[in-house]
Amino acid sequence: MDLTLKVWRQNGPQDAGRMETYPVSDVSPDMSFLEMMDMMNDQIIRSGGDPVAFDHDCREGICGMCSMFINGEAHGPNRGTTTCQLHMRSFKDGDTITIEPWRASAFPVVKDLAVDRSSFDRVIQSGGYISVNTSGETLDANAIPVPKGQADDAFSAATCIGCGACVATCKNASAMLFVSAKVSQFALLPQGQPERATRVQRMVEQMDKEGFGNCTNTGACAVECPKGIDLSNIARMNRDYLSASALEE
Amino acid sequence: MLESKIPSGPLAEKWTSHKDHINLVNPANKRLIDIIVVGTGLAGSSASASLAEMGYNVKAFCFQDSPRRAHSIAAQGGINAAKNYQNDGDSVYRLFYDTVKGGDYRSREANVHRLAEVSTSIIDQCVAQGVPFAREYGGLLDNRSFGGVQVSRTFYAKGQTGQQLLLGAYSALSRQISKGKVEMFTRHEMMDVVVVDGKCRGIIARNLITGELERHTAHAVVLASGGYGNVFYLSTNAMGSNVSAAWKAHKKGAYMANPCFTQIHPTCIPVSGEHQSKLTLMSESLRNDGRIWVPAKKEDAEAIRKGTKRATDIAEEDRDYYLERRYPAFGNLVPRDVASRAAKERCDEGFGVNETGEAVFLDYASAFLRYGKTEANIRGLSNPSQGEIIDLGKQVVKAKYGNLFDMYKQIAADDPYETPMKIYPAVHYTMGGLWVDYNLMTSVPGLYATGESNFSDHGANRLGASALMQGLADGYFVLPYTIGDYLSDDIRTGTLSSDSPEFEAAEKGVQDRIDQLVNNNGTKPVDDFHRRLGRIMWSECGMSRNEAGLKQAISDIRALREEFFRDVRVPGTAGEFNPELDKAGRVADFLELGELMCKDALERRESCGGHFREEFRTPEGEALRDDENFAFVSAWEYTGDPSDATLHKEDLKFENIELKQRSYK
């Protein structure tokens, strides 16, 4: 099939950026979206141009590196799908596809479609861990039983791949879904209890410092999240944050 | 020449006694010592976190935008540990034995035993960090079984175990970054190691955003840069996975060990066309419950290929469950190399089931029934219909493997709950890597290699769920201790300077290579060469190899390399974010590595594990080892050109396990 791509080009964080149009032909429906982008870049390179920079790595939907805003939606039109897992069979011959980077002041553009998401790492560094040394000299793994339902919920929260689609899609560029997923994983497990209150406070504080917007509960993040992270995580974080702030000494 | 430094004493006591006797660095002195860790996968993150906790100053590097994105994240099935929670007779010895046997007797006994010993600590550690492993209804940890073993010792988190373990190690790393004990350099690529007076003293790194070259000094450098499966272009590795860090180390004196030992994983989604950029694994854990088959009659296979028949049209008696037929004791759970070769054999005979003829079925129909019956009993349903049972079974399978089935559906556009999946082997892991001694130090003093980047624990074939185990064992529990033995001599060295002729020369070498690539003005993009290299490697140095093919491959690769440097086109400049330039550097290294792999495969005149030489097989077609002449590790020394590499042999001594022809029948 033949497509017209409208792609955001931006040389660096300071550049204003603009949309540019590229026709691509002979796209196979079995191609992944990124393979289609490879094909476009191949054409650009062979004709002496500057290929479009975009982030990608595992191409199996788990590393969270790919990040394209396709036709007005994070990771494109399909649900539960990262850009790398989106296949061209989801588009029609003759379609015009608009491709933009994640847009948020906390995710400055590096080049073209690649953005800097180190703000997420700093949020994790502010408290997204259990303070235990890696000596291996801990309790036996089976010493603390965890109810299966709770363990499953913690796992579901922990499947967040940190791609930033939640921020990209939120009309306020809020990072609540990402932060709450990590807060919830530990809040649901017995191991996470000792630091539960300080963790949520620190992570929320860091999130605000990074310049993410506020949550107005539109729920768009959970719809676009490729891993189906649930809104209940945000409620849990709100609950924990309120009680931590109220009970703070 | 090759001093493996294996401690003396009985096998089971070697590690403990080694730890008790190696030199330590006292806490005050650790603060004076800098360590560089390259790579932030399981091995790198865990090593960085542990070393920083101990008090060393750590600088960690990764080329991705966040340490959490390293490709360990994509490991699906699980992690082995000799916990014996299932009470099926598992033990440290049994894990050790299975791993040595699974590796077709080409690994070091002492290393593997140490791995089995620390495996239990890994699980304890990860649970303490909040890794949400799968649990049973009683709240205790669940296990599943994996290929090549007869116990259930694999801990898992659905089909995302690697992700959960990496996020655990990343959280430990993040904690140390927040304390300032680890300085993290993301979007940085190691371009060379710097050796000063015979010791590794730092690296040249490139900031991938600005293109600037940076000099970083350290008292020791740890490579945790993963494997080199991408030399095949199509593999289950991430697009960015590369050999460059290891290859630069090799060029600076680190020996490359067993480079031809490549793991071809039997259960991947088949190639769909020329455009394909990578292959996707379907976890080995699927072989637990799924049954692999092809039609028993060639005409049925042809009809399926033409699309006139579907899998479900083939009657039970017309199906050939070839693994169960050939290997009744292990059935669908034979090790990966055996399963892959068996699939290739059937497809080569004309029984393949997709358009390209390179696919076999992985069928869940009987698992739906089996699980459904159990679930119906648990729920107390009396006389459930066949349909109800199958629906219940699908729910159970969904809970266990849901994300894998979803992934298959997205890629293959086919619903695996309704029709069997199609799978075919693909490059997945490289057992070979930098040669290291028992302390994980390469042949360059002060330069270490951990995880997939070293060669040490898996011999000629890695068992499922053992890569995660090795990465974390090296990073959390082995390297942090053994590195002290070397560094204890370095406590008086003090701060190192990067203002030396060695750093100068290394940086100039890197700059020259970059300039050469960006100014080449060729006509073809980097991918063009990478794809062609991959085709050569896959056909001549893939699932089966022979002398003529390997010789041809070596000359083809040399020609391709020459063409690459003549005709590659790298757009843009060196001083900007330029992914094509990054790729060009990596492919240039693959073009050299590929040749060494073929040379290694040519020299190893036996079949073992993932290395199958057509000339050496048993009458039944199984791999035929030659323990008399080839029970050694091939360690290659770089001397200026891959073809001139010098072979050093480390003889493998088996004192606790009797060498036997591997049998899974």
Add this chain to the structure above:
Amino acid sequence: MALTGLFLCLFLVGHLAGNLQLIFITGEEGQQAFNEYAQFMTTFPLVKILSYLTYASVLFHVVDGIVLTMQNRKARPVGYVKENGAANAKWASRNMGILGTIILVFLVSHMQSFWYTMHFGDIPMHNGLKDLHTVVLQFFSPENSLGLVAVVGYVLAQMAVAFHLSHGVQSGFQSLGVRHAKYTPIIELSGMGFALLVPTLFAIIPIFLYITQL
């Protein structure tokens, strides 16, 4: 936002209960009852406290809304060329600011029409009480040249309230962390019910008054 918003929901219920007297008790009797009620509402100390709480809530809700909106704008300085918001969120949830602004404009005009008249305006007396009943009836009367405009404006404002509440009620609970797999669907359903019922009842009143005075 959540606390003040949910508090204002309670206020709406109280206000509605008072207003419904305009429909359910008519004639002389209704006039007397409504004026007594108005007198009570403007003088009883406890109600006074509640009313100040309500003013404060409105003020906070508005100011906080503006502050948050400004922060949110700052969080995305460069917008998307193409954004398909309808694909993942309801219209009301994406336009709470606009809806809130409409409601605020209505509120100012509403306060000017009734609250100001009641407290400081030139208002007729009836049986010794300020005759707010007549003021209201005349405001929504066909004889008043702007009566129909008032009715239409009032109904439109109530539609804005309805949309605002359709997102706001459940959003308030979510922000406070009140969420449970079993109870959240009930909260969401009740929230929608509330958003539909309360503004509808409010809107019926001026329509009723207009029609009955035809």
